[in-house]
Each structure stands twice: as C-alpha cells, then as structure tokens.
Amino acid sequence: MATVRRPGAYHCGIDAAMDVIGGKWKVLILWALDGRTCRFGELRRLVSGVTEKVLASHLRELEEDGIVHREVYDEVPPRVEYSLTPLGVLLNGALAPLGAWGREHVIGGAAEAPGEAVGGHFPIPSARPLTM
Amino acid sequence: MATVRRPGAYHCGIDAAMDVIGGKWKVLILWALDGRTCRFGELRRLVSGVTEKVLASHLRELEEDGIVHREVYDEVPPRVEYSLTPLGVLLNGALAPLGAWGREHVIGGAAEAPGEAVGGHFPIPSARPLTM
DNA sequence: CCGCATCCAATATGATACTG
DNA sequence: CAGTATCATATTGGATGCGG
Numbered sequence: 001m002a003t004v005r006r007p008g009a010y011h012c013g014i015d016a017a018m019d020v021i022g023g024k025w026k027v028l029i030l031w032a033l034d035g036r037t038c039r040f041g042e043l044r045r046l047v048s049g050v051t052e053k054v055l056a057s058h059l060r061e062l063e064e065d066g067i068v069h070r071e072v073y074d075e076v077p078p079r080v081e082y083s084l085t086p087l088g089v090l091l092n093g094a095l096a097p098l099g100a101w102g103r104e105h106v107i108g109g110a111a112e113a114p115g116e117a118v119g120g121h122f123p124i125p126s127a128r129p130l131t132m
Numbered sequence: 133m134a135t136v137r138r139p140g141a142y143h144c145g146i147d148a149a150m151d152v153i154g155g156k157w158k159v160l161i162l163w164a165l166d167g168r169t170c171r172f173g174e175l176r177r178l179v180s181g182v183t184e185k186v187l188a189s190h191l192r193e194l195e196e197d198g199i200v201h202r203e204v205y206d207e208v209p210p211r212v213e214y215s216l217t218p219l220g221v222l223l224n225g226a227l228a229p230l231g232a233w234g235r236e237h238v239i240g241g242a243a244e245a246p247g248e249a250v251g252g253h254f255p256i257p258s259a260r261p262l263t264m
Numbered sequence: 265c266c267g268c269a270t271c272c273a274a275t276a277t278g279a280t281a282c283t284g
Numbered sequence: 285c286a287g288t289a290t291c292a293t294a295t296t297g298g299a300t301g302c303g304g
Contacts, residue, residue: 010239012160012163012234013230013231013234013239014159014163014227014231014234015159015234016239017230017231017233017238018153018159018234019238020234020238021150022154024277027147027150031146040285040286040287050277051280053278053279053287053288054278056287057276057277065238078285078287080285080286087237090233093229094229094232095146095229096229097226097229098146098227099144099149100145101222101223101226102142102144102145102146102150103144103145105198105223106148106149106152107148155296155297156296156297171265171266172265172266172267173265182297183297183298184266184268185267185298185300186297186298187267188268189296189297209265209266210266
C-alpha cells in the first residue's frame, strides 16, 4: 500500500479506501488522532506496539493522502504535531460502521485472550462517542 | 490476514474487521457476491485479475470467517456456488460508507446520492468484469 | 470445472543503532 | 524529540503445473 492515489488502479470506492487505510497500524493511528492533536512520541505510546520506523512511514503516507496534517514547530527540541484533516475526519466517520461490525461480529463472537482486554486496550478517552 | 479470530490480536472493532477484509481482492469478492450467487469460474471472471490460487484462498478464508457460504454440488463436472451469508450481507452494508468515501474523495468521481443500494459498494454491472 | 501444491517475487513489518 | 539507516523477517500474491 505504498503511496496511494494511483489513478485508474481502483475497481471501486472501497478498493480505493482500502489502499489508504491498508497499513497494519493505520486505522489505529486514525483512531488515536480522532479529535486530538498528538506529537510523535505521544502517538507512539498510544498506538502500542508500533515501531518508530513504521509509525513514521504510515504517518507520511497518511499525510500524502491528505488524511493527516503535520505541523512542524521550529523549536529546540523539535516538536511536530499530527492531527486529522477534515478529510481524515470524514474517513473516520465512514469507518465507524465497519468498526461496529467488527466489534459485534468478530470480537464479540470470538473468545478473547487472557490479559488483553479488547475494549479497554486503547487508552484514549474518546471525546465524542464514535458509535463504537 | 490469514484466518481471523486471533484472540487478543485486535485493538478495536475496525482492526478486527480489517483482518477479515484485508486480502487484496476480498472487498471485490464481496462486491461481486452482493445479491447474487456465483460459481467459481464466474467469480474469477467478475474479479478480473485475480488468480485461481488467490481467489480460492480468499474464498476459503471468507468462508471460515462466516462471510461467504460455499455450496458444493456433487456432480460431474463439479459445481460449487458461493454466496454471502447474512453476516456477509451485514459486512457489505458496513462497508458502504467507506466505499462512498473512497469513491468521492480518492477516486474523485461525482458525489453519490445518499442511501444507495443496501449493502452495495457500488452498482454491479451484470455480466461484465468489475474493472472500471 | 474447481481447485490444490510448489516455488518464487514483491512488499510490509520488525529490531536495532544512529543523527540533527 | 523526532525521526533515518540498515539489515532481517514475515506475509502476500503471482506463475505454473497437477489432480479429483
């Protein structure tokens, strides 16, 4: 899912959307950024398990796809803040039904592993309920 | 995205759903099966570009995940028909907003009227490959 | 007709160390 | 702090041929 926007490469809208959110951690990044602004290290902690390299790579792709805004402050020490663009907010909204489906029919119907609570894993206080 | 239901592997519902639809051709398969029953060769023609191996593999995974129903007729020559399960229909419906997003914001085509076909990503051209 | 088996190429991700 | 560079590994997907 290198960089997206390959004109004519898509068979339908979902195909195109899948290319944007296809990275292993991208939906989690979107979720983490929903309604908040994050610095790099902050994001890294929120999206637990992702490495610096992959997080940076995914963020760059999301930025190129117009989903994420990257604001660089010329300070010492350096500060960079990530946030969703309006397009990213729309995408997040479009993902909500899919998330509800997954929560109800995949997670809800499957046995859960010990110690890895599904619902509470993500330590992100949701500002607004995303109907998930 | 081998077979799903990997206990403890999901951070949220979307993460789980992504595991189900993560294959390169899976959403196109879902699209092709939306509201119709297909034989293997038929599907192969509809999802143009997919190889037999990958199509069979994806179908097996979708079947294991309860998305696709596989009906085998003990005939000669063999006949197998694929269709969506009720769960697959729900998934297809949950994918619709994402498809609309992709169509509108990635592909950049004309905006679609809201409330299109239930469970459809896109109108299905009958008897024609899914390439646009 | 409907697949599976094998081998191989491409890509995505992970670990670790290093830099402005 | 916010990344890059490099190497290693894991996962997919594609090509081709065989089998029930």
